[in-house]
Amino acid sequence: MSGASLLTLRSAPVALGPRRAEVTLSHGTVQTPVFMPVGTQATVKTLSAGDVERLGFEIILANTYHLLLRPGLETLERAGGLHRFMGWPRNILTDSGGYQVFSLASRRDVSEEGVRFSSHVDGTMHLLTPESVTQTQIRMGVDIAMCLDECPPYPVSESVARDMMERTLRWAQRCRESWRKTEGTATRLFVIVQGSTYPALRKECAERMVEMDFPGYAIGGLSVGEPKEIMQEMLEVVTPLLPVDRPRYLMGIGKPEDILEAVDRGVDMVDCVLPTRNARNGQALTFDGPLNLRNSSCRADFTPIDSDCRCEACGKYTRAYLSHLFRSGEYLGPRLVTLHNLSFMVEFLRQIRTAIENGEWTTFKKRFLERYTA
Amino acid sequence: MSGASLLTLRSAPVALGPRRAEVTLSHGTVQTPVFMPVGTQATVKTLSAGDVERLGFEIILANTYHLLLRPGLETLERAGGLHRFMGWPRNILTDSGGYQVFSLASRRDVSEEGVRFSSHVDGTMHLLTPESVTQTQIRMGVDIAMCLDECPPYPVSESVARDMMERTLRWAQRCRESWRKTEGTATRLFVIVQGSTYPALRKECAERMVEMDFPGYAIGGLSVGEPKEIMQEMLEVVTPLLPVDRPRYLMGIGKPEDILEAVDRGVDMVDCVLPTRNARNGQALTFDGPLNLRNSSCRADFTPIDSDCRCEACGKYTRAYLSHLFRSGEYLGPRLVTLHNLSFMVEFLRQIRTAIENGEWTTFKKRFLERYTA
Numbered sequence: 001m002s003g004a005s006l007l008t009l010r011s012a013p014v015a016l017g018p019r020r021a022e023v024t025l026s027h028g029t030v031q032t033p034v035f036m037p038v039g040t041q042a043t044v045k046t047l048s049a050g051d052v053e054r055l056g057f058e059i060i061l062a063n064t065y066h067l068l069l070r071p072g073l074e075t076l077e078r079a080g081g082l083h084r085f086m087g088w089p090r091n092i093l094t095d096s097g098g099y100q101v102f103s104l105a106s107r108r109d110v111s112e113e114g115v116r117f118s119s120h121v122d123g124t125m126h127l128l129t130p131e132s133v134t135q136t137q138i139r140m141g142v143d144i145a146m147c148l149d150e151c152p153p154y155p156v157s158e159s160v161a162r163d164m165m166e167r168t169l170r171w172a173q174r175c176r177e178s179w180r181k182t183e184g185t186a187t188r189l190f191v192i193v194q195g196s197t198y199p200a201l202r203k204e205c206a207e208r209m210v211e212m213d214f215p216g217y218a219i220g221g222l223s224v225g226e227p228k229e230i231m232q233e234m235l236e237v238v239t240p241l242l243p244v245d246r247p248r249y250l251m252g253i254g255k256p257e258d259i260l261e262a263v264d265r266g267v268d269m270v271d272c273v274l275p276t277r278n279a280r281n282g283q284a285l286t287f288d289g290p291l292n293l294r295n296s297s298c299r300a301d302f303t304p305i306d307s308d309c310r311c312e313a314c315g316k317y318t319r320a321y322l323s324h325l326f327r328s329g330e331y332l333g334p335r336l337v338t339l340h341n342l343s344f345m346v347e348f349l350r351q352i353r354t355a356i357e358n359g360e361w362t363t364f365k366k367r368f369l370e371r372y373t374a
Numbered sequence: 375m376s377g378a379s380l381l382t383l384r385s386a387p388v389a390l391g392p393r394r395a396e397v398t399l400s401h402g403t404v405q406t407p408v409f410m411p412v413g414t415q416a417t418v419k420t421l422s423a424g425d426v427e428r429l430g431f432e433i434i435l436a437n438t439y440h441l442l443l444r445p446g447l448e449t450l451e452r453a454g455g456l457h458r459f460m461g462w463p464r465n466i467l468t469d470s471g472g473y474q475v476f477s478l479a480s481r482r483d484v485s486e487e488g489v490r491f492s493s494h495v496d497g498t499m500h501l502l503t504p505e506s507v508t509q510t511q512i513r514m515g516v517d518i519a520m521c522l523d524e525c526p527p528y529p530v531s532e533s534v535a536r537d538m539m540e541r542t543l544r545w546a547q548r549c550r551e552s553w554r555k556t557e558g559t560a561t562r563l564f565v566i567v568q569g570s571t572y573p574a575l576r577k578e579c580a581e582r583m584v585e586m587d588f589p590g591y592a593i594g595g596l597s598v599g600e601p602k603e604i605m606q607e608m609l610e611v612v613t614p615l616l617p618v619d620r621p622r623y624l625m626g627i628g629k630p631e632d633i634l635e636a637v638d639r640g641v642d643m644v645d646c647v648l649p650t651r652n653a654r655n656g657q658a659l660t661f662d663g664p665l666n667l668r669n670s671s672c673r674a675d676f677t678p679i680d681s682d683c684r685c686e687a688c689g690k691y692t693r694a695y696l697s698h699l700f701r702s703g704e705y706l707g708p709r710l711v712t713l714h715n716l717s718f719m720v721e722f723l724r725q726i727r728t729a730i731e732n733g734e735w736t737t738f739k740k741r742f743l744e745r746y747t748a
Contacts, residue, residue: 042698046705050690071698075674079694087690300449316424316461320453324416324445331420331705 005245006188006215007032007268011356016240018263020356023247025143026186027083027091030058032247032268033352035259035345036093037276041066042086044342045276046335049088055311055339056346058090059143061271064136065097065104065128069121073136081141093144093190093249093271096133099151099220110150112167130174138179138187146218147175149192154224161196165205168194176212190216190249197230199237206241216247219267223252232261239266256285256348256372260365263352275345279337282326285344289372291319293337298323311343312336379619380562380589381406381642385730390614392637394730397590397621399517400560401457401465404432406621406642407726409633409719410467411650415440416460418716419650420709423462429685429713430720432464433517435645438510439471439478439502443495447510455515467518467564467623467645470507473525473594486541488522504548512553512561520592521549523566528598535570539579542568550586564590564623571604573611580615590621593641597626606635613640630659630722630746634739637726649719653711656700659718663746665693667711672697685717686710 011020023030037044037052040063044052052060062082067073071085079085082092098115101108105117114129130148137145148171150164172191179189191214195201209217219238222231235250242248247269250262254272262270275285282293284305291298291305301319313322313336325333355364385394397404411418411426414437418426426434436456441447445459453459456466472489475482479491488503504522511519522545524538546565553563565588569575583591593612596605609624616622621643624636628646636644649659656667658679665672665679675693682688687696687710699707729738 041702041704042695043704043706046709048686048690048706048710050686066702070702071673071694075694075698078674079676079692085692085695085698087695299445300452302453312422312424316422318453318459320445320449321416321459321461324449324459328415328440328444330415330417331708332417332422334705335420335709336422 007245007247013244016266018356018361019266020353021268025091027143028058031353033263034269035349036061036271037342038271038273046338049086055342061093063095065100069119076140091143094137094142096146096148097128098148130171131178134175134178138182138185142187145187145189147172147191149194149220151221152196154226156196158198161198161201165194165201169208188215190218192218192220193238194221196221197226202234202237206238217242218249218251220251235265275341276338279341280334284337285341287371293322294326305340309343311340313340381619381621387618390640392730392735393640394727395642399465401517402432407637408643409723410435410645411716412645412647420712423460429716434466436466436468438468439474443493450514465517468511468516470520470522471502472522504545505552508549508552512556512559516561519561519563521546521565523568523594525595526570528600530570532572535572535575539568539575543582562589564592566592566594567612568595570595571600576608576611580612591616592623592625594625609639649715650712653715654708658711659715661745667696668700679714683717685714687714
């Protein structure tokens with residue numbers, strides 16, 4: 001039993017198509033479709049929790065792997081949990097840490113038990129098991145915890161993809177057991193559908209996970225280098241198999257055009273570092289497409305990034321000033337463009353939700369893409 | 375003629391002692407004694423102009439040398455001046471750039487004409503003359519411009535110090551001529567008293583500059599490595615010679631204990647990068663003395679830097695969280711501690727002004743130092 005459903009549909013149920021819903025978590029309701037900014041190390045880079053709150057986000061991501069290494073679970077528990085540690089009163093979803101073990105740890109050894117790895121910070125050895133990952137997230141007090149999974153690289157053979165999927169399924173069962181035994185926790189556990197680019201594996205994985213019954217379903221192992229058509233095909237295989245009353249979370253997606261395709265195929269939640277990482281490199285998101293503030297054309301451009309935007313950067317500062325900040329290596333450049341890009345994402349997702357509510361999705365998507373890619 | 379006096383005394387005139395005054399400039403009145411934060415490259419590092427405004431500062435510094443190289447005078451003029459370029463509605467004082475030429479330029483050649491140097495940014499050659507420095511500052515639209523001076527290293531022989539002082543006096547005269555010929559400018563020109571650690575030179579320099587008649591007087595070439603007693607002695611030689619109705623600006627002073635000694639000797643204005651630079655290294659200012667957030671004692675300290683402080687850092691975040699941000703190399707650490715340290719400086723200077731107004735200066739100074747150095 002995964003408990004009462006978290007998700008309330010606000011639009012008509014469809015087998016495969018965009019949906020407008022609300023996800024009710026212990027730190028407030030989240031309007032979906034939603035983009036979740038990434039605060040890997042207990043801060044959305046350059047921003048305080050207060051800044052992110054003022055931007056209007058209802059949920060952010062943090063990362064179990066990074067937080068386990070720094071500041072460590074003991075400090076987080078003594079602080080009264082991750083929310084209090086970072087001063088964030090709304091919802092938090094944590095990655096299980098599995099993905100980071102594969103991408104960051106200097107040595108790692110995967111067995112049926114779990115993943116043993118050497119910290120990229122100080123070389124100390126750590127072990128993540130399905131049970132430890134689940135309990136760590138519960139003890140941090142997060143609203144949504146993710147199961148430990150094994151994310152295949154791209155490309156990968158079908159037999160390797162199947163082996164990883166089978167292990168992911170066994171680990172999911174162990175995570176679920178560990179979570180279920182924790183009485184009184186407000187943390188909800190999401191499972192991650194794997195299966196690489198093989199429709200049959202994706203279908204089988206989704207069906208077996210739905211049988212296990214989780215509060216929410218993530219789709220992982222996409223946006224790892226495969227063609228966009230394949231990502232879209234995998235979504236079309238998976239989302240119709242997921243229960244209509246459970247949130248669907250597509251991991252690691254953040255480009256506006258990709259978000260539209262995901263929402264189009266019934267995804268409720270996405271996260272990505274791109275809007276914030278690109279901001280730190282001087283790339284601003286606008287409804288007319290991305291703008292690189294390091295372009296020489298910005299040096300004497302005394303207009304804001306977007307005159308319709310209500311963020312601090314657009315309200316007071318010109319492209320010329322932002323360009324100067326990036327050329328001069330000033331901290332303020334990354335911060336102002338991060339504020340802008342996240343403000344763009346809030347507005348973009350608001351428009352998506354309104355379009356679905358008003359039955360104007362197809363027109364909205366077409367018009368957005370026409371302007372964005374012009 | 376330097377025009378109407380900028381300064382209105384709010385405390386009784388004294389030959390040598392603390393004074394409470396107001397300095398009226400074209401972007402508002404400045405309550406003195408005042409600490410001016412440094413925004414070298416048109417940003418107080420990590421902060422937007424809006425942040426600095428909310429902290430309550432009435433005047434900030436910027437740097438002619440850096441701004442000439444990036445973004446360049448043409449961009450600043452096209453933006454409508456430095457205030458508009460950086461979105462700062464209050465007063466700006468600019469360094470002449472002379473000091474930076476000596477400390478940063480890779481090659482430099484000083485002659486009676488001025489200083490020829492190679493940019494540390496792109497190697498291009500530039501020439502600063504007393505006239506060009508003055509006109510550049512006027513064209514940037516700053517409220518207080520500084521004369522080009524030659525700042526002797528420490529230690530230096532008396533004869534070299536005299537030569538540099540004589541050149542500084544000749545350059546001051548040329549700056550003043552150039553400024554005086556600019557009709558309608560709201561920029562006020564301050565001169566810089568030099569003379570190294572030689573009382574006779576300091577005295578002569580001050581007297582000859584007062585004869586020239588400037589809107590304000592800076593004391594330069596101190597806090598360059600000399601013992602504190604010598605800095606204090608130089609102030610005691612110089613400030614009694616300066617007109618009572620003109621602002622006195624001690625350049626490059628920012629430690630609380632040094633500010634107290636400067637105010638004690640009749641200084642109205644100080645500036646320094648220390649509160650902001652130290653913030654970026656994790657050092658927080660408190661009334662109980664500096665606190666290094668990288669100390670291991672902070673890792674599990676769930677109290678704010680200062681529970682009496684009303685800055686964003688102290689209102690929402692613990693030492694443990696700030697410690698984590700610094701250990702993790704997150705942008706947010708420098709920003710939050712910069713906000714705190716500047717908030718501390720605002721409050722510290724407010725207390726200084728109140729103590730002078732209430733005739734409680736000696737007691738205040740003693741009590742502050744007892745607690746700060748305990």
